Amino acid sequence: MSDKIYFNTSEKFNLRRSLINMGTRVHHKVAPKHARKVARQLLLTPVRSQPKNAEPEGLMKGTVASMHGELTTYTLGTGPVWVLNHGWSGTANQFFPLMEYIAQAGFTALAYDQPAHGSSGGAYGHIPAFVQGLEAVLDSVEEVAGIIAHSMGTASTIECKHHKAINSPLLLIAPVLEYLDNLFGSVQRSGYSMKLFEEVVKEVSVEYHYPIHSIDPYGKLKMRTQPTIIVHDKADKFTSFAVSQQAANEMDKVTLVATQALGHGRIMNSDPVKQTFIQLANRK
Template sequence: MSDKIYFNTSAKFSVKRSLLNLTTRLHHTVAPKHAKKTARKLLLTPVRSKPKNTEPEGLVKGKVDWPGGELKTYTLGCGPIWVLSHGWSGTASQFFPLMEHIAGRGYTALAYDHPAHGNSDGAYGHIPAFVRGLEAILDSFDEELAGLIAHSMGTASSLECRHRKVQQCPMILIAPVLDYLDNLFGSVARSGYSMRLFEEVVSEIEDQYHYPLQSIDPFKKLGLRESKTIIVHDEKDKFADFSVSVRADTEYKNVTLRATKGQGHGRVMTSQEVLDSFDSLMK
């Protein structure tokens, strides 16, 4: 259900949207505790997507413990480690073709399912959980990190992550959500959902994780990075604003944008531009 909210880009008037606004505001007024419980389930529960690609030969499955349970990991190849972080309602399987490419170049590709995604434990997904999960993955191996590749919401959480290993490594950001707060609040507002109720749910997450939502600013944190970052983004992406990637390419000297056409928000993950971006970083 949450995908229908977060991936809703229509700004046209809708009777259904008006009814949702009315019913959620009324629910919040009459039964506030139950309304917040329902909102958490609706707004923070990603779709458990089925695997998108066939498992490559030699794929090793594992797990990493974190306070929210187990994170399922998928490793391919040997050599310096590249970590791959998927987006909202995605799975590590979306990276399998790219992992084969990385392994074929003499590196280890380590992908994982975020909390409440794929085969990992957890009921709810959000940026603080994504960040904590990534920190647990980075703590699970002793080697330095060769690089990080992320998609969609995974890009926002990767840029938010303050772990030592990600500070100086190169990154490839695919269809990045660099204007995360505007994207999030805009999507919920367009859905018609009660913003007051949404903000109360957000407040609970902030208190639980000691993570102020207003501190989230992937665009700014991208500008603070000194290592090379390549953005691969489709010009007609309906869910992540391409113009923000253009602005990052213009304003930040260590950022390079590779634009695609006709790849959308998801197919771009297996585009030639992503493969070429990895190869260029290796050079």
């Protein structure tokens, strides 16, 4: 159900949306505690996507302990380590073709399933969990050459305060740079009670000591000193190409590679992403 909320881009009137709005508002008024519990299950539980790509030969699986349970890791290749961070309702499996390319280029590709995603433990997915998941993976390796992230994974990567994230070049694929606008806009379009959603967000913020309004990938990207290359499709339906273009225009350390007809998902293993990786990996 959460995918239908977060990946819904329609602005048109919809009877189902109106019924959802009415039902969630009534539920919240009549039984607020139960409504918040149901909302957590609905809004913070990602779809555990089924693997679509075959495992590359030589792929090694492992686990890393995190605050949200054990995270499943996938390692391929030898050489400097590049960490790959997927998005909401995604898995490391989406990166397998790109990981093969990275390994063939003489590097190590280290991908992992975020909390509550893929084969990893954890009940809920949200920015604090994504950030803490990345921190756990970064702690598991001595050095990191760079980070590749997709969609919500880009927001958590920029938000991450781990020194290995701060000091690494970034390859951001279809990034979510205006995270709060994207999040609240998606829920609002679904028809879900915004008051109820805001209460759930507040609970998570307090529980993890992570104020929702402190989340600002765009602003934090401005402060980065390491190079960042964004690869974004002009017709992406889920994250704003215009915002990526604005970031590249305003920020000296940010470069934009625009693509066409690759959408939000297929772009992950596209030639522009592979070429950008080589550019970043071999930079002087």
